[in-house]
Amino acid sequence: MSKEITARSQDYSQWYNDLVIKGALADYSAVRGCMVIKPYGFALWEKMRDTIDKMFKDTGHVNAYFPLFVPKSFLEKEEGHAEGFAKECAVVTHYRLKADPDKKGTLMVDPDSKLEEELIVRPTSEAIIWHTYKSWIQSYRDLPLLVNQWANVVRWEMRTRLFLRTSEFLWQEGHTAHATADEALEETLRMLDVYADFAENWMALPVIKGVKSANERFAGAVDTYCIEALMQDGKALQAGTSHFLGQNFARAFDVQFLSKENKQEYVWATSWGVSTRLVGALVMAHGDDDGLILPPRIAPVQVVIVPIYKGSDQKLLIDGKVGELLKQLRSSGVAVKYDDNDNNRPGWKFAEYEMKGVPLRIAIGARDIENNTVEIARRDTKEKTTVSMDGLSERIARLLEEIQQSMYNKAKAYRDEHITPADDWDEFVNILNEKGGFILAHWDGTVETEQKIKELTKATIRCIPLDGEKEAGKCILTGKPSSQRVLFAQAY
RNA sequence: CGGGAAGUGGCGCAGCCCGGUAGCGCACCUGGUUUGGGACCAGGGGGCCGCAGGUUCGAAUCCUGUCUUCCCGACCA
Numbered sequence: 001m002s003k004e005i006t007a008r009s010q011d012y013s014q015w016y017n018d019l020v021i022k023g024a025l026a027d028y029s030a031v032r033g034c035m036v037i038k039p040y041g042f043a044l045w046e047k048m049r050d051t052i053d054k055m056f057k058d059t060g061h062v063n064a065y066f067p068l069f070v071p072k073s074f075l076e077k078e079e080g081h082a083e084g085f086a087k088e089c090a091v092v093t094h095y096r097l098k099a100d101p102d103k104k105g106t107l108m109v110d111p112d113s114k115l116e117e118e119l120i121v122r123p124t125s126e127a128i129i130w131h132t133y134k135s136w137i138q139s140y141r142d143l144p145l146l147v148n149q150w151a152n153v154v155r156w157e158m159r160t161r162l163f164l165r166t167s168e169f170l171w172q173e174g175h176t177a178h179a180t181a182d183e184a185l186e187e188t189l190r191m192l193d194v195y196a197d198f199a200e201n202w203m204a205l206p207v208i209k210g211v212k213s214a215n216e217r218f219a220g221a222v223d224t225y226c227i228e229a230l231m232q233d234g235k236a237l238q239a240g241t242s243h244f245l246g247q248n249f250a251r252a253f254d255v256q257f258l259s260k261e262n263k264q265e266y267v268w269a270t271s272w273g274v275s276t277r278l279v280g281a282l283v284m285a286h287g288d289d290d291g292l293i294l295p296p297r298i299a300p301v302q303v304v305i306v307p308i309y310k311g312s313d314q315k316l317l318i319d320g321k322v323g324e325l326l327k328q329l330r331s332s333g334v335a336v337k338y339d340d341n342d343n344n345r346p347g348w349k350f351a352e353y354e355m356k357g358v359p360l361r362i363a364i365g366a367r368d369i370e371n372n373t374v375e376i377a378r379r380d381t382k383e384k385t386t387v388s389m390d391g392l393s394e395r396i397a398r399l400l401e402e403i404q405q406s407m408y409n410k411a412k413a414y415r416d417e418h419i420t421p422a423d424d425w426d427e428f429v430n431i432l433n434e435k436g437g438f439i440l441a442h443w444d445g446t447v448e449t450e451q452k453i454k455e456l457t458k459a460t461i462r463c464i465p466l467d468g469e470k471e472a473g474k475c476i477l478t479g480k481p482s483s484q485r486v487l488f489a490q491a492y
Numbered sequence: 493c494g495g496g497a498a499g500u501g502g503c504g505c506a507g508c509c510c511g512g513u514a515g516c517g518c519a520c521c522u523g524g525u526u527u528g529g530g531a532c533c534a535g536g537g538g539g540c541c542g543c544a545g546g547u548u549c550g551a552a553u554c555c556u557g558u559c560u561u562c563c564c565g566a567c568c569a
Contacts (some may be wrong), residue, residue: 004530013563028561088568158493158567165568218569224544227568277569308528348527354529365528373526492569 003077005355007289012233013161014267019283020162023292023356033160037276043300043349045170045279049150051298052172052274053490061146061174065490066128068152069119074127078252081126084219088156090121090167094461104169112481120396121154126220126245126271129175130253137177139258139265145177145185164237164492171275177267179257181246184268188244191272192225195240203278204407205229205285206415207239210487215450218271222246228462228487230415231284234436236462236489239281275379280492285378292357293380295407303329303336303396304353308346308365314403315326315340321389323375325362328393334400344384354379359403360396421485428476428488432457438489440468442482444475453477453488462487 004022006014020026025041053063075284076082096113100106122128129147137145144447150172160166167219174191178184192209199205207227218224221243229239250256250266286293296302305322309315322338329336338360339349340481346363374392377384380403387395394473418437422428433437443449443461453476454460464486473482 030560032560076524084568155568159565171569173554241569266506273569275569304529310527314527342527345527345529345531347527347531349530350528351530363528367528417550 005289005291008232008287015287015289016280016284017162019176019287019292019355020280023283025279025283026162026237028162029168033157035162035166037170040300041279041313042123044294044298045276047298047300048198048202048278049172051274052198053148053150055198055388056148056172056174057196059146059190061176063149064147065149065151066125066132068122070125070128072118072392073121076129076130078130078220078249079272080248081220081252085123085155089123090154090156092119092121104164105339122151123153123155124271124273125149125151125153125173126175126249127253128271130249130255133175133177133267134253134255137255137257140260143177143179143257143267144183146170146174146187147176161280163276163283164210165277166465169276170263171273173271173273175249176270177255178269179259179265179267181268184270185244188223188225188242188270191270192227192240192242195242195272195274198274199227199229199239199278200408202295202296202297203282203285203298204404205239205281206408206412207466208463208487209467210465211461212241213447213450213461213486215447216461218243219465220245220248221271222248226463228438228489229281229285230418230437230489231281231492232287232414233284233420234490236438236491237277237281237284238396238462238491240272240274243270245269245271252435258485286407287357290351291355293407294357294359294405296359298359299359300335301337301353301358302334303360303362304349304358305336305338305362305364306349306353307338307340307348308363310366311439312368314369317366318364321369322364323393325364325389329396332393332397334393334396348478350377378403396490419487422476423473425476429457432459432490434492438462438487441476441486441488442473442484443486444478444482446478449475449477458490460491462491467469 005018008015011014024038025044026035026037029036041173093115094109094113095115096110097107098110100108103230133145136142152168152170154168157165157167175186179188196207196209199207210224210225216240223244225242226238227240229237231237247266247268249269255267256264257267281291294462305325307315307318307322309318326336326338350361357379359379368374372389373386374389375386420430420431420435420437420439422439422441428441430438450461464484468484470484475482
């Protein structure tokens with residue numbers, strides 16, 4: 001048990017912060033609400049990014065890049081959109097500094113450099129992209145337009161948390177344009193599936209696909225679809241969103257195309273995104289009191305090899321043997337690191353790589369060389385076994401897959417245990433207080449009821465599950481009729 | 493933006509009440525012994541005490557302002 005990490009059971013928030021910082025994923029910065037993503041954390045993000053990027057390309061999307069700045073007048077155009085983001089925008093008003101004549105050695109904003117029109121640091125890029133799309137789209141032959149952008153965005157949040165909510169964050173935002181509503185809706189759901197696939201099969205994070213209530217809908221969307229995951233403290237985390245934007249942005253930015261029938265029509269749109277928040281999800285869904293536990297498929301280091309030796313003769317012998325193992329493992333595509341740094345002893349390294357969540361550790365010492373064995377330790381189960389060096393790379397590959405699967409199963413079992421139906425108000429409140437997690441309950445479909453429930457319990461409707469069964473029932477708060485259970489939880 | 497806590501070598505902290513040569517642990521450097529679960533010995537380097545004013549012979553310590561961070565709420569991915 002590590003002495004340095006706050007126990008989950010003692011203080012979940014502090015545990016999370018400890019994992020992020022001591023696991024070397026990120027650090028606080030000098031800039032309010034902004035974090036420094038450290039090399040190890042960035043390597044993890046890169047792995048996630050590269051995987052998702054390939055999935056986008058496999059579904060026909062291409063990458064592009066749009067400006068960081070959005071003229072204020074662009075943001076105003078789609079009313080709901082403007083309203084939704086207005087309160088959290090960073091605004092550029094000047095373009096020059098000058099030496100402050102009253103205070104030697106300091107700079108001041110040059111009042112003569114005021115911009116004609118303020119520029120907004122993008123909180124999301126619909127506005128600038130739809131302005132651009134107007135000139136890209138003339139005919140149905142230009143559709144569908146399937147573009148993604150990897151970028152940073154800024155949302156001036158009141159209260160921030162590493163990865164989960166930072167003022168600046170990294171993400172991807174897909175923005176597509178289609179000739180018909182059906183096609184756009186199909187795209188919205190396709191990308192939702194891509195996200196769910198990535199979450200479940202790469203992050204080992206089970207998710208529930210659903211559609212948001214009006215209250216939780218993206219500003220400017222007709223419908224917002226999402227994947228919702230459950231963290232180990234019983235709170236939900238939205239892990240990705242895919243929006244059906246209807247013709248809202250096409251109308252706002254006057255993006256029309258000439259159809260086959262030679263008629264001018266507004267295009268149909270989608271947008272979808274996942275962010276560095278996924279890193280936070282990974283930490284909270286899988287970590288334990290000894291540190292991070294990373295799923296093999298996205299772990300920057302899948303296997304670490306630690307040598308154990310007395311004296312330089314043994315070290316040389318081990319180096320030789322490890323050299324062969326490295327070649328073997330690397331040629332079979334395993335991300336392996338040999339830590340032969342002599343500053344730290346084996347015990348230190350064991351703890352260190354556990355903190356960092358490396359899925360497998362191989363220890364090799366003189367007695368292993370003698371017996372032609374190594375010791376393999378699994379991060380997820382802490383299980384240690386001594387095995388023959390023969391056929392090691394096959395065994396490692398098998399083990400990595402097994403860990404991936406077992407992490408998913410574990411997270412899924414936890415998640416499934418924490419989906420509880422509630423049929424009346426007392427039951428609902430009880431479950432929230434005693435157990436947490438998702439609650440399936442009937443709701444009368446009104447914004448007012450949802451708001452009221454939120455005020456009373458802090459629980460919100462995470463989504464209306466896509467695979468939910470129709471079932472007649474009564475709203476847990478108002479008793480009015482309802483046709484389907486929706487998913488409630490307290491959320492991040 | 494409200495309530496609370498805190499800023500002192502890279503990190504974690506003590507010192508502040510009661511002003512008087514800036515200290516401890518970890519980390520770092522050198523040498524040696526070690527190495528199967530966070531090693532040990534010896535020697536060494538590093539800090540205008542968040543920043544700006546003020547009080548004072550003298551400020552890490554007292555006063556004022558300001559910035560930043562963390563925790564709890566309202567807003568959000």
